[in-house]
Amino acid sequence: MSSFSSDKFVQISQAGVFLLAVVGALTITVKTLSFWKLLFDLYIRPGKSLKKFGAGTGAWAVITGASDGIGKEFAYQLAAAKFNILLISRTASKLQDISNDIESKYQVESKIYAxxxxxxxxxxxxxxxxxIERLDVGVLINNVATNHEIPTPFILESDEIIHNIVEVNISGLLRITKIILPRMLSSNRGLIINVGSFSGMIPTPYLSVYSASKAFMSTWSAALGAELKSKGIVVENVNTYFVVSAMSKIRRSSWLIPYPNPYVRSVLSKIGVPGGASYIPYSSNVYPSHAFINWIITNTFSWSFWVKKGLAQQENIRKRALKKREREAAAAKAQ
Ligand SMILES: NC(=O)c1ccc[n+]([C@@H]2O[C@H](COP(=O)([O-])OP(=O)(O)OC[C@H]3O[C@@H](n4cnc5c(N)ncnc54)[C@H](OP(=O)(O)O)[C@@H]3O)[C@@H](O)[C@H]2O)c1
Known part of the structure; x- marks a missing residue:
């Protein structure tokens, strides 16, 4: 009797080991294939041509948050691709300078709205x-956004900052798109790029309202993209990690953190290619280092691991930001 039980135990153990081996082999195969697909997307697969959206035909690109950082770079590169450009942000003088520069460098028309x-x-x-009713709009870059000034627990965040994030990142996004869509529908073509963020993918404690606004952008992009696909309009939520800019407060580039120029170049050369964000519908992530980070995040630890990591990181940034504020206040008092 006891020898029968031990035989059975051995058989069950062997079956368990076999099953584990099969699951392990399948997991490794799936991960390896997804990594090869990522390399294919990043280095071989071509993006859609901007000509599909009216480049060189007198069509317009509308860019929000166009006077600095990523938005300004979109303006220059779309002008170089021969779109006329409508620039929108707060500061009329900065917009006017960019408009003049674009017109003289690329011989396209441009307009500004502050x-x-x-x-x-x-x-x-x-x-x-x-x-906009008078323009043939081929491209919309929904780029403008505002963020928490420093990482802040939701309960301590000012009502004004919460209001601003919702007004700019959500209401502004919806209202601008609603104005422009009829122009795209009437010509059966269009490209809507929504500049998203990793913090819309991984909930980011202490930047909770910004993070949720980018999650809104990602979900809305997928829903809108599916609605518009058959009408010739491409919607893409561009899942962005850090880029050197005023908003990121990062001044020097690195392998992981590019300047806006190479970042935007990679986005515009890979329209319709999902890259590292292939598991989020209508999202893309094609700047190589960002895409690798995205792949690691989604193929290694659980989401709760990354949220916990984000919590520790933001707590650390908050501590340093508060100390900096204290130093600045002391310096101002001493003057
Ligand atoms: N940089 C990053 O690391 C990073 C990472 C992930 C996602 N993103 C996303 O990338 C996009 C662009 O960010 P960025 O880093 O390029 O920012 P940025 O360099 O600070 O530029 C922001 C632009 O928006 C305009 N703007 C700001 N608030 C505005 C308002 N209330 N009304 C109208 N215009 C306003 C600014 O011009 P004025 O001051 O003249 O108005 C400027 O042109 C954002 O959607 C951001 O969430 C950035």
Whole structure:
């Protein structure tokens, strides 16, 4: 009797080991294939041509948050691709300088509209509608966003900052797109790039409202993208890790953190290629180092691991930011 039980135990153990080996082999195969697919997306697969969206035909690209950072770079590279450019942000003088520069460098037309999205002013959207109704819009870059000033627990965050993030990152996004979509639908073509963030993929404690606004952007992009696909309009949530800019407060580039120029170049050369974000519908992640990080995040530890890691990281940044504020306040008092 006891020898029968031990035989059975051995058989069950062997079956268990075999099953584990099969599951292990399958997991490794799936991960290896997904890594090869990532390499294919990043280095071989071509993106859609900007000509599909009207480049060189007098069509316009509309860019929000166009006076600095990633948005400004989109303006220059789309002008170089022969789109006329409508630039939108708060500072008219910066927009005018960029507009003049673009016109002389690329022989395209450009217009500017200065508005502060935090105001949610109906008049601004009516004015924009009037301008846009007269343009053949091929591309919309929904780039403008605002963030928490420093990582802050939700309960301590000011009502003003919460309002601004919702007004700019969510209401502004929806209102601008609603104004532009009819122009794209009437020509059966269009490209809508929504500049998203890794913090929309991994919930980021202490940047909770910004993080949730980018998750909104990602989900909305997927839903809208599916609605519009059959109408010739491509919607893409560009899942962005860090880029050197005023918002990121990072001044020097590295392998992981590019300047806006190479970042935008990779986005525009790979329209329709999902890259590292292939598991999020209508999202893309094609800047190589960002895509590798994305692949590691989604193929190694659980989401709760990454949220916990984000918590520790943001707590650390907050501590340093508060100390900096204290030093600045002391210096100001001493003057
Ligand atoms: N940089 C990163 O590491 C990073 C990472 C992930 C995602 N992103 C996303 O990338 C996008 C661009 O960020 P960025 O880093 O390029 O930022 P940035 O360099 O700070 O530029 C922000 C742009 O938006 C304009 N702007 C800001 N607030 C505005 C408002 N209330 N109304 C109108 N215009 C406003 C600014 O111009 P004015 O001051 O003249 O208005 C500027 O042109 C954002 O959607 C951001 O969430 C950035």
């Amino acid at each position: 508005m502060d999205f935090t105001n949610g002013d109906k008049k601004d959207y009516e004015n924009l509608k009037e301008i």
